[in-house]
Amino acid sequence: MEKLQDRFADIGEFIPQQDDDVIVCRCEEITKGEIRKAVHEGIFTIGEMRRYLRNGMGLCQGQTCGKMVKGIMARELGIRPMDLTPATARAPMRPMEMKILANDRSGD
Amino acid sequence: MKTTTDVIVIGSGIIGSATAYYLAKNGVDVIVLEKDATIGNGSSSRNGGGVRQSGRDVRELPLAMYGVKNLWPSLSEELGMNVEYHQDGNLRLGKTEAHLAKLKQLADNASAVGLDVKMIDGEEIKKICPYMSDEVIGASWCPTDGHANPLLATLAYYRKARQLGVQYYSSVTVEKLGLVRGKVRKVITSEGTFETEMVVVAAGIGSRPILNSVGIDIPMNPKIADTIVTEAQAPMFWQMLGTAAADFYGHQTEHGSFVFGGGSGHETYAKNPEQMYSTSITASYICRAIGGYFPALNDTKIVRTWAGCHDICSDGVPVIDRIDELEGLVAGCGFSGHGFGIAPSAALVLSELAMGKKASIDISGLRYNRFKAKA
Numbered sequence: 001m002e003k004l005q006d007r008f009a010d011i012g013e014f015i016p017q018q019d020d021d022v023i024v025c026r027c028e029e030i031t032k033g034e035i036r037k038a039v040h041e042g043i044f045t046i047g048e049m050r051r052y053l054r055n056g057m058g059l060c061q062g063q064t065c066g067k068m069v070k071g072i073m074a075r076e077l078g079i080r081p082m083d084l085t086p087a088t089a090r091a092p093m094r095p096m097e098m099k100i101l102a103n104d105r106s107g108d
Numbered sequence: 109m110k111t112t113t114d115v116i117v118i119g120s121g122i123i124g125s126a127t128a129y130y131l132a133k134n135g136v137d138v139i140v141l142e143k144d145a146t147i148g149n150g151s152s153s154r155n156g157g158g159v160r161q162s163g164r165d166v167r168e169l170p171l172a173m174y175g176v177k178n179l180w181p182s183l184s185e186e187l188g189m190n191v192e193y194h195q196d197g198n199l200r201l202g203k204t205e206a207h208l209a210k211l212k213q214l215a216d217n218a219s220a221v222g223l224d225v226k227m228i229d230g231e232e233i234k235k236i237c238p239y240m241s242d243e244v245i246g247a248s249w250c251p252t253d254g255h256a257n258p259l260l261a262t263l264a265y266y267r268k269a270r271q272l273g274v275q276y277y278s279s280v281t282v283e284k285l286g287l288v289r290g291k292v293r294k295v296i297t298s299e300g301t302f303e304t305e306m307v308v309v310a311a312g313i314g315s316r317p318i319l320n321s322v323g324i325d326i327p328m329n330p331k332i333a334d335t336i337v338t339e340a341q342a343p344m345f346w347q348m349l350g351t352a353a354a355d356f357y358g359h360q361t362e363h364g365s366f367v368f369g370g371g372s373g374h375e376t377y378a379k380n381p382e383q384m385y386s387t388s389i390t391a392s393y394i395c396r397a398i399g400g401y402f403p404a405l406n407d408t409k410i411v412r413t414w415a416g417c418h419d420i421c422s423d424g425v426p427v428i429d430r431i432d433e434l435e436g437l438v439a440g441c442g443f444s445g446h447g448f449g450i451a452p453s454a455a456l457v458l459s460e461l462a463m464g465k466k467a468s469i470d471i472s473g474l475r476y477n478r479f480k481a482k483a
Contacts, residue, residue: 004299007276042270047146051153051259059339059411085145091386095339095409102395
C-alpha cells in the first residue's frame, strides 16, 4: 500500500460473522475474528498485523496463512488484496538449530 | 483531508506516537505524518525491547530512571493493551577480568547518580539464572531493569493516540519544513502542505534531512543491527541480558521465543543500512556467541532473522530539545540504538516542550547545540 493512507478512513463498523472463531494462523492460533477486529482498531498493513497479533510469526513464518490473512484484511478495508504489500520473507527458510546456524565457518 | 492542526509530529514510531498520545491527553490537536506504509516500521519495531537503566550514559539516565519509576509499570493499563513489561532485572555478563573491570566502571558511574547496580559473582548469577555457562565469572546486576515488547508498545501508543483523535497519515513523505516570518509553520510533503503552530521531528535517521531544510544539523549516521528470533520455549528466565564483550543481548519474551541481537563488528560499513537488510554473517555469529553463555539453547531453533537501522548520534546519546533560533520546532532523534526503554519519558518531555512548558525531567545533556569541535 504505497498510496497515502488516511488512518481515519471510514471502513464501517465491525460486524461479527459466524465463522469468526475459525483459526487462520495455525502456528500462533489466530482467528479470523481477531484479524477482522484488529483492522477496526487501526491495523491496516500486513506488517502491523503480524506485530499486533503474531499471525505469521510462528514456525511456518506465514507460509500457510499469509494469503488468507491478506484476503481477510483486504475485504475488511474494502481494497484489493494486491494493494496490500506482503510481509518481508526472512531467513532461514526452515527453522534451524542454533548450533547448526552457528557452524558457518569451515575448519572451526 | 485535514491539513491544519496545533502540532504536527513527523514519524509514527514509538517516540512520535507516544508524543502524539501525551499531547492528545492534554487536549492538543495533533497530526502524525509517516513516510512508510506501516506504523513504527523503523527502530521502534526493530529493537531488543530493553527497558534498562544500567549501562546508560549519565546524560540519558534521568529519562531511564523516571520511566522505570513512573511510566512503564502502569503503561499497559494506561494504553489499554498488554505491552508485556517485565521488571526482573538486567544481568551484564563478563567472562574475563578485563570484562569485570569494564562492568565495575559502568556500575560505579550509575551508582554515583543513585541507581541500584552492583557486581555479583558466578555463583550469585546462577541463583538468578541457572542456565548460565560456567565460563561466566561475574556480572553487573540491576534488579529494577527489565524489558517490554517493542512491537506491542509502539502499536499500543498508536492505537491509544488514534482513539484520542490523533490523525495519522502514512505513506506521506516530508520534503521540507517551511517558515513564515522566521517561525516554523509549514510541513511540505509529497501530498501537499500542512500548516501548524509546532513541529516535532521524531523521524529517526530521517530527521536529519528534515531538520537540514531549516538549517539545523544533528550529526548522526545510520548503522545496521541484526537480530535472531527462536521458536517458543517453556519459560526459562525473565532477566534482560547483555555482555561486557557486547557480543549479544536479549531476553525471552512472554510468547516464549527468545530475541537476541548482536554485532559481527562490520556494522558501521554495511551496504545501504537504511534498507535494513540482514547481513549474511551476523546471525551465525550471534548463535556462536550465545552458545558460549547458554549452552542449553544450542538445540533451540531459529525461526526468523531481521535487521534494523540505528540513528547513531556522534556522541551516542539522543537530541531531545527545543530549537532556540526557530520558534515552533522541537527535535527528538538520534537515539543511537537505545531509545526504546526511554521512549515513554522522552516522549513525555517532547510533549511538554511542544506545549511550551518546561521539561519535567533533566534533559540538559541532550541539547541539539552541544556538538563542538574537540578542544
